[in-house]
Every structure is written in C-alpha cells, then in structure tokens.
Amino acid sequence: MTHYPQLLAPLDLGFVTLPNRVLMGSMHTGLEDRAANYPKLAAYLAERAAGGAGLIVTGGIAPNIAGWVAPFAGKLSARREVPRHRLVTEAVHAAGGRVCMQILHAGRYAYHPLAVAPSPLKSPISPFKPRGLSARGVEAQIRAFARSAALAREAGYDGVEIMGSEGYLINEFIAARTNRRDDAWGGDFERRCRFPIEIVRRVREAVGPDFIIIYRLSALDLVDGGSDWEEVVKLGQAVAAAGATLVNTGIGWHEARIPTIATLVPRGAFSWVTARLRAALPVPVIATNRINTPEVAEGILARGEADMVSMARPFLADAEFVRKAAEGRADEINTCIACNQACLDHTFAGKRSSCLVNPRACHETELVIRPAERPLKVAVVGAGPAGLAAATTAAERGHVVTLFEAAEEIGGQFQMARRIPGKAEFSETLRYFRRRLEVTGVEVRLGEAVTADALAERGFDRVIVATGVVPRTPPIPGIDGPQVLxxxxxxxxxREVGRRVAIIGAGGIGFDVATFLSHPHDGDEPVAEYNSEWGIDPAVRAGVEGVEPRPDGTGREIWLLQRKQGKPGRGLGKTTGWAHRLGLQRRGVHMVPGVTYLGVEPAGLRVRIGDEERLLEVDNIVVCAGQESLRVLAADLESRGVPADVVGGALEAAELDAKRAIDQATRLAAAL
Structure with missing residues (x-):
C-alpha cells in the first residue's frame, strides 16, 4: 500500500526531479543572523532533509544591507559570506536533501534606519520611515537580487526563492497602497510589476537554466490598496515567462488585520486561492498556510488545488514529518498546533525560534536525546504537558518509566485548551503523546493519586513531580456564592452558564473563557465561517476591500475584567494576541481594565471602575484569577528524604506556560 500517493509522488521540474510534493517553507529562525550559528542552522536543516522534505527553503537572507530585516540579520551579498552558507548546503546534501535560499528584502518593514522602499511611506510595524528609492537605487536593488542568487549557486544551493509577498519590498512595488511613484517603476499596474519581473529575469540570467527559482507571489494581499485577482494572475504569468520554475502562494501582509496562520485559522483555509492560481499558470504552483497533517496536504493535491504543498512550522514540530507519513506512521507525527509561541513570537522578539511541542527545534546540537548509560527506574507524577514530555523523553532514552495521573485521562490543562474555539489543534498534541507513551513503553497508571509513601515503597531511582496547578481564588467578599464558577x-x-457573564481576570485563561462563551461551536463549514468572520471575499479587490466582517455570536453579554490598568490582553502572544482581542471586540465582549472587585451579590458583581461604583447584573461570575502550584506531593517527598525534581506548573504557576513546561521537562529527562 502506498501511503499518501499524491503527496509522495515525484515532481519533475525539467532539469531536476523532486522526490515528493513537500516543500519545507521558509521560516526565519534567528540562526541565519550570525555566522557563528551556521553550524546549528546546518544541523537543523539537515535533520529535516533526512526526515524526507522534498525541498527546503531557508529563512530570509537579505541581498544587501538595506534589505536587512534587522541590523546584522542574515545576508548574502559578498563572496566572503559564501563559506558559512556552504556549511548549510553540504549538510543538507549529505542528508539526501535539496535546499533553496530565500532572498528577502525587507523594504519598509526593515527595523533599522537604512530602510528603503518604492515610496517614503512608513509601515505600521516599524518605527523607521524608509527612504524612497531613486531610479538608480531601484536598479541597484535589482542587481543585488541577481548577485545574491549567483552567490547562492556558488554556495551550493539548489535554487532560490524570491520573496515577493507578505508586504516586503517587492510586494511594496506591486501594490498601489505603497507605490506612489510616477516614473518607470510606478503608476499603472504594468509599471508597478516591472520590478519583480525584472528581478526574476535577471536572476535567471545570473544563475543559468538548471537552477530552481521559486517566486513567492502575493495571491491575496488582505489589505486595502492591494492587487486584485486579475493583477495577481497577470503577474504570475509574467514571472513564469521571466524564468520562475515554481510559484509559491503568499497570503496576507504582515500589517493585515486578518489572521492567516494562527490556530484559529482553519486547516487549508487558503487552498482555494492556490487552486484558482494553478488554473491560470504554466508552472507548478505551491499551496501554503495552515497545512499541518499529511491528510490535509494529500487532499489539496488530490483535488488538483496545487502541485506542491508548503509547510514551515510543521517541520519545527517534527523533523521526520514526511518519513513518518511515508512509513504509515502518521499517528506518530508531532503536529504543529499553530500557537506561534516559540516560533513567530520568538522571531519578532529577536530570539531564536523553537517549538512549543518540540523544544529541540533549532537546538539540535544542544538538546540531544542520547541512550542512557545506566537505565533508571523513574516515576513521573502528573500527565499534563510537562509530565508527558518528561515520561516519553526518559523512556525514549531507555529508562523504565511509570507515569501516574490522578485523572482518568492524560492532558492536564490541554484538556481544557483543546475545547476553546480555534484551539482544537491541542487535541493533536494529546494524540501524539498517547502514541508516544505506547511507542516508548511507558507504564501509564490513570486514576491513581499516588502518595509519597507509595512512591518511596516502590523504590524509584528518580521521581519527577509534574502535578500542575490549581485555580487561585481571590479574596473577594461572596466569592463562594452559588453563581460563581x-x-x-x-x-x-x-456547570451551565447564563446569558450575562462577568469574567474576573483578563489573562490568557480569561481570554480563552471569553472566546469559549462568545463563539458558536461546531460549525460545519469552518473555512466559510472564517472568511465571513474576518471579511475575506474572493470576489473583491485584494480579498478585503469593502467587505464588512460578520462575526457570529452566542447572544451573551460578557464582561472581561482586569484589575490592573492598561490594555487587556497585553501579555498575550505578540503575533496572535491582537487577533484574539479583535475577535472578542467584534463579538461585543466588554474588556475593562482598572477594576476593583467590591463583592459578589445575589444580583451580580459589584465593582469600582475608575471613580464609579456599579453593579454588573450578571447571571454568573467566572474566576480566572491565576493559579497556584500544586506541590503537596513534592513537599511530602522532601519530608521523607526522597529526592524529587519539580517541573511545569508545579514549579512555577505565574502564567500557564506549556512552552516552558515542555522545554523544562524535556531537558530534565535528557539529562537523567
């Protein structure tokens, strides 16, 4: 039996045949930005090549200093920079893979004062106003792309991807929104798209006929003043004629107020865009965004919506994604949950990327899982994210592991997270860990609240306490009332929840509860519902112009309350928090900071907001006021002289942080 026949079919590009239809899409990790990190970058990409990716694209590499995303970001503009890139290409080729370098010019998104753009218009995501390019300056940027591509070939890359989407420099030339020129490089569409066409043409001249050129085309800008569909098709056809081997689909600008890759975006939400594009272009077309399982990818290809599928973050989550799919082990894939917490949030904070569900990502040379020199008898107490990571990592190394969980199912806080609309992907992490427990041979004892005495009697060599947290109850008069949940x-x-609700606490859990209570559940057409909620319409210019979002609601009146001053949700993820806030605003949730809680009364919650005292007449009050570490077992073990390691929420409960918990637990188990 051939698993996923479309996904695993070769793709003949004429001068080279790719072994399958899987592109590991570009994902900036931070390793690209320092020469000293290139051995780590090489190890990271080589693992993905060995895991079966048909073609890999690096994170963005600037063609010159002006194109830097940030000062001293990755660049290839001089021959002296070639050797560091050879480390990458040689490692990938040794692992049996192929790799393209993405050439990315940041344009007005650059986070430095040397930024340039077609017109001197500041972007909303950078404090620096760019310098408008002269005609000679435009020519210099085109030459920089061509030179960078030639150097990439010299460095051993199999191709380049020209980044023409997401609102970066090339996209800025194409869109009337950002191109206010009236010379040969601006004005009507033919002149605005001259820049990308000329780049592709000169890159092809520089690298010759037997070199892959991927052009990342913005197929849906999702901003006013973006390209309409006719213009998208014309440009796609023009770059193909100019020498592009493949066209990759780009969705949305970074400044767009529509989420495109977060968990709340349905799987394969934009494959319809690629399908329309594929019908109009003479070269293979690549689908992208929220494709995270072999089944989703196979369906897109089988329906003829694309010739290839791009997955970036799924390869952070699991380097062996393709191999596992090909071997019929898809249930062992560690699925990307699109949380952005350790990847994009890290990138935009200037940190090295990793992955919440796979802390080894981008740390392959540092977090190494080796066979244990001496197997130990290990007890892990608590089957939340930390306990699951500790148990399976220790067992993978050869330790004999018993996992105790007081509840009747594994998962801990993930059992609640997966119920939040837009967070169903958390179920995939639990599926993965269930399978990992089986594969690694962990003995699982559910429904067993193990005691310190019982652990001591069984003679474990090591005990790992991952007992998690308990909700914190704030000292508010009447907080034990029957309407408080x-x-x-x-x-x-x-418990049933009424139509009028006050939520105490506007942290991550408060936002989750507000989403849960304000969002309709179990929609039959998730992509159509997502398009309706966020105002995406394939029939209009750029997908959004003139389209009014139509968020559905549940009819509840919800108050999301916060004790401290400042915008509620400020502590949410950098790349997803705005979408959660905006979604709740559109569903009419009242988000109120600076609240003093005076007491719970039969008629509702009495509060002071500023200088005004008022009674919020609500049916229920939901407490989301933080958590406290559950460390009773750890204390009991310590009193008996039994050494124990504490991880996850049991160690630190300031914020529920699965990223930190899984990373801590994995590193501890790797060092046992």
Whole structure:
C-alpha cells in the first residue's frame, strides 16, 4: 500500500526531479543572523532533509544591507559570506536533501534606519520611515537580487526563492497602497510589476537554466490598496515567462488585520486561492498556510488545488514529518498546533525560534536525546504537558518509566485548551503523546493519586513531580456564592452558564473563557465561517476591500475584567494576541481594565471602575484569577528524604506556560 500517493509522488521540474510534493517553507529562525550559528542552522536543516522534505527553503537572507530585516540579520551579498552558507548546503546534501535560499528584502518593514522602499511611506510595524528609492537605487536593488542568487549557486544551493509577498519590498512595488511613484517603476499596474519581473529575469540570467527559482507571489494581499485577482494572475504569468520554475502562494501582509496562520485559522483555509492560481499558470504552483497533517496536504493535491504543498512550522514540530507519513506512521507525527509561541513570537522578539511541542527545534546540537548509560527506574507524577514530555523523553532514552495521573485521562490543562474555539489543534498534541507513551513503553497508571509513601515503597531511582496547578481564588467578599464558577467548571462543561457573564481576570485563561462563551461551536463549514468572520471575499479587490466582517455570536453579554490598568490582553502572544482581542471586540465582549472587585451579590458583581461604583447584573461570575502550584506531593517527598525534581506548573504557576513546561521537562529527562 502506498501511503499518501499524491503527496509522495515525484515532481519533475525539467532539469531536476523532486522526490515528493513537500516543500519545507521558509521560516526565519534567528540562526541565519550570525555566522557563528551556521553550524546549528546546518544541523537543523539537515535533520529535516533526512526526515524526507522534498525541498527546503531557508529563512530570509537579505541581498544587501538595506534589505536587512534587522541590523546584522542574515545576508548574502559578498563572496566572503559564501563559506558559512556552504556549511548549510553540504549538510543538507549529505542528508539526501535539496535546499533553496530565500532572498528577502525587507523594504519598509526593515527595523533599522537604512530602510528603503518604492515610496517614503512608513509601515505600521516599524518605527523607521524608509527612504524612497531613486531610479538608480531601484536598479541597484535589482542587481543585488541577481548577485545574491549567483552567490547562492556558488554556495551550493539548489535554487532560490524570491520573496515577493507578505508586504516586503517587492510586494511594496506591486501594490498601489505603497507605490506612489510616477516614473518607470510606478503608476499603472504594468509599471508597478516591472520590478519583480525584472528581478526574476535577471536572476535567471545570473544563475543559468538548471537552477530552481521559486517566486513567492502575493495571491491575496488582505489589505486595502492591494492587487486584485486579475493583477495577481497577470503577474504570475509574467514571472513564469521571466524564468520562475515554481510559484509559491503568499497570503496576507504582515500589517493585515486578518489572521492567516494562527490556530484559529482553519486547516487549508487558503487552498482555494492556490487552486484558482494553478488554473491560470504554466508552472507548478505551491499551496501554503495552515497545512499541518499529511491528510490535509494529500487532499489539496488530490483535488488538483496545487502541485506542491508548503509547510514551515510543521517541520519545527517534527523533523521526520514526511518519513513518518511515508512509513504509515502518521499517528506518530508531532503536529504543529499553530500557537506561534516559540516560533513567530520568538522571531519578532529577536530570539531564536523553537517549538512549543518540540523544544529541540533549532537546538539540535544542544538538546540531544542520547541512550542512557545506566537505565533508571523513574516515576513521573502528573500527565499534563510537562509530565508527558518528561515520561516519553526518559523512556525514549531507555529508562523504565511509570507515569501516574490522578485523572482518568492524560492532558492536564490541554484538556481544557483543546475545547476553546480555534484551539482544537491541542487535541493533536494529546494524540501524539498517547502514541508516544505506547511507542516508548511507558507504564501509564490513570486514576491513581499516588502518595509519597507509595512512591518511596516502590523504590524509584528518580521521581519527577509534574502535578500542575490549581485555580487561585481571590479574596473577594461572596466569592463562594452559588453563581460563581471556576474556569474549569466552564471549560469542562460541568456547570451551565447564563446569558450575562462577568469574567474576573483578563489573562490568557480569561481570554480563552471569553472566546469559549462568545463563539458558536461546531460549525460545519469552518473555512466559510472564517472568511465571513474576518471579511475575506474572493470576489473583491485584494480579498478585503469593502467587505464588512460578520462575526457570529452566542447572544451573551460578557464582561472581561482586569484589575490592573492598561490594555487587556497585553501579555498575550505578540503575533496572535491582537487577533484574539479583535475577535472578542467584534463579538461585543466588554474588556475593562482598572477594576476593583467590591463583592459578589445575589444580583451580580459589584465593582469600582475608575471613580464609579456599579453593579454588573450578571447571571454568573467566572474566576480566572491565576493559579497556584500544586506541590503537596513534592513537599511530602522532601519530608521523607526522597529526592524529587519539580517541573511545569508545579514549579512555577505565574502564567500557564506549556512552552516552558515542555522545554523544562524535556531537558530534565535528557539529562537523567
């Protein structure tokens, strides 16, 4: 039996045949930005090549200093920079893979004062106003692309991807929104698109006929003043004629107020865009965005919506994605949950990227899982994210592991997270860990609240305490009233919730509860519902112009309250928090900071907001006021002289942080 026949079919590009239809899409990791990190970058990409990716694209590399995303970011503009890139290409080729270098010129998105753009218009995501390019300056940028591509070939790359989407320099020339020129490089569409066409043509001249050129085309700008569909098709045809081997689909600008890759975006939400593009272009077309399982990818290809699929973050989550799919082990794939917490949030904070569900990502040379020199008898108590990571990593190394969990199922806080609309992907992490427990041979004892005495009697060599957290109850008069619920009551469906609700606490859990209560559940057409909620319409210019978002609601009136001053949700993820806030605003949730809680009364919640005292007449009050570490077992073990390691929420409960918990637990188990 051939698993995923479309996904695993070769793709003949004329001068080279790719072994399958899987592109590991570009994902900036931070390793590209320092020469000293290139051995780590090489190891990271080589693992993905060995894992079966048909073609890999690096993170963005600037063609010159002006094109830097940030000062001293990755660049290839001089021959002296070639050797560091050879480390990457040689490692990937030794692992049996092929790799393209993405040439990315930041344009007005550059986070430095040397930024340039077609017109001197500041972007909303950078504090620096760019310098408008002269005609000679435009020519210099085109030459820089061609030279960078030639150097990439010299460095051993199999091709380049020219980044023409997401609102970077090339995209800025194409869109009337950002190109206010009236010379040969601006004005009507033919002159605005001259820049990308000339880049592709000169890159092809510089690298010859037997070199892959991927052009990343902005197929849906999702901003006013972007390209309409006719212009998208014309440009796609023109870059193909100029020498592009493949066209990769780009969706949305970074400044667009529509989420395109977050968990709340349905799987394969934009494959319809690629399908329309494929019908009009003479070269293979690549689908992208929120493709995270072999089944989704196979379906897109089988329906003829694309010739290839791009997955970036799924390869952070699991380097062996393709190999596992090909071997019929798709249930062992560690699925990307599109949380952005350790990848994009890290990138935009200037940190090295990694992955919440796979902390080894981009740390392959540092976090090494080796066979244990001496197998130990290990107890892990608690089957939340930290306990699951500790147990499976220790067992993978050869330790004999018993996992105790007081509940009747694994998952801990993930059991609640997966119930939030837009966070169903958390179920995939639990599926992965269930399978990992089986594969690694962990003995699982569910429904067993193990005691310190029982652990001591069984003679474990090491005990890892991952007992998690308990909700914190704030000292508010009347907080024990019958209408007061904990977030656990709500998310696990233990109590009915009325039509008028006050939520105490506007951290991550408060936002999750507000989403849960304000969002309709179990829609039959997730992509259509997403398009309606966020105002995406394939029939209009750029997908959004003139389209009014139509978020559905549940009819509840919800108050999301915060004790401290400042915008509620400020601590949410940098790349996803705005979408969560905007979604709640559109569903009419009242988000109120600076609240003093005076007491719970039969008629509702009495508060002071500023200088005004008022009674919020609500049916229920949901407490989301933080958590406290559950460390009773750790204390009991310590009193008996039994050494124990504490990880996850049991160690630190300031914020529920699965990223930190899984990373801590994995590193601990790797060092046992």
């Amino acid at each position: 904990s977030y656990i009551d709500v998310l696990l469906g233990r």
